[in-house]
Amino acid sequence: MATPDAPLTIVADIGGTNTRVALARGGAVLPDSLRHVRNAGRAGLEPILADYLAGMDGARPDLCCVAVAGPIRDGQAMMTNLDWHMSEASLARATGAGRAILLNDLQAQGHALGHVDPGRIRAVVDGPVVADAPMLVVGLGTGVNAAPVHGTGVARVVLPSECGHVTLPVTCEDDFALARFIESLPPEPGRTRRASVEEALSGRGLANIHGFLAARAGVTAAGDSHAIIHALAMGDALARASVAMQVRLLGQVLGDLALIHMPYGGIFLIGGMARALAPFADQFGLAATFRAPRWIDLLEHAFRVSVIEDDNAALLGCAVRAALG
Template structure:
């Protein structure tokens, strides 16, 4: 199908395992253009994008924006869990787009927030009244763990990148300390991502086995299946520890960023745990801040189930960039 030049933008969500690419017309993802690629089958993003554009009749895109699961600095993105380096020159060469941008994946989720449909949000802690331009926070738990804060200013939205998953995991009691010491044997540091990303489930499960003198390694998918079936008490205890740590970390981020506009949990692990957050005490762990426990009532928490949110966020960011360029 021949597409009109400069009518569309290319957007991509690059994870540690898969890359999704689509065309966007303004803020709208074009129906039927979303394609998924397994990263292990390609040497880099440029090859993926060239193959994608060829499948779309080499459409002439006005802009291109990609969301990267890793740190982005000075227009260069480096995936945390994959040896891919992505820069604006490569993105421009691969897409021939006039305007290009690279975001951290949580930044893209932040740009998508105001475009989410109500049915894609599941309330965990009810949202108190807030002004429309209040600061918001996105927290991602999936292959990795990270957060991004969304600020509304007179010049538009600002979503600074972060690498929150590589800060120290919280230690609230003696058991947490033992877990931290167990986790740090992997690479010398007990980071938040080491217990709250997908592999974190596996490490918590292994640690509980170590505590009980019956070590057994189980994949995260199997842990979640056993939890759903009620067939493994250790899987349930793993979930209980996970939810408590998640609530503690998200509470810490809330106090740091003051997101009175709401906190939004995204990512495969966060979505999988949505049915269990109330059962295993997320709310209590979130509010467990001593004399500031009452203050924590200022923050609402929701789980986002929109699988295309990062793509929409890329499209939204591009619209703002192109509009800003047109003003000069």
């Protein structure tokens, strides 16, 4: 519950299509303040925040905290899915806040852990959870990333990363062929095409897998991830094979991340693709792939994997982080 005399914070979570904006106090988002703003045609976040505050009777926030999909360095952020650049200084000027904080979107999700309604968290791989142990947030959506979470309260540290761009693990001939297929695709302007984890586990990753399997079968691909999930619901065999392959690769990557970070407090999946794949986790053996035998047997019994089904968790994380000071 928000504390009435706590500092007022403006919080924002920038998505590829929309930006969520709200006000918060004492680590809690004020529900009636939540707004969704389309990004198309906007020059950046600063005018969005200024317009939002004008529409909230000229609210004057003490703090500003913003979650962005992209790396942050020296108080500046460059979006990976929008041509926007912002800084903590520019956000403070635009909002009149005494201080602004930029977070990677996965860092914001990490700060939300322990504050999200338990009814919005669903286990997809059962396992033990150790209280106050390290946790891991893994984002699967337009992009892929992960952030380890250590400590609680004021001692919490959420470390940024860009691990969606690491090389896709290859454990069989199909994986190798998929990697070569991805590397053969035309690169986006100014970018190098690489068979990364993101190119297999994001929304376009499912389209890449489907395109690979369609090319091998000599048929036409279904389209984007939404079309593929719909085709699976209609009983399409190629869509089924595509989602099954993505779930298998997800299990492998989660196993690798678990061994790197030892998140005995749990692994939490967030994002549109995480929610889209969750209903198929049992059907396509996510647990079996995640717990596949390795030289060390930690994965056979430890770690729970859950999906967070709260679209506003990043906003909540911004509110929690701002309340820490």
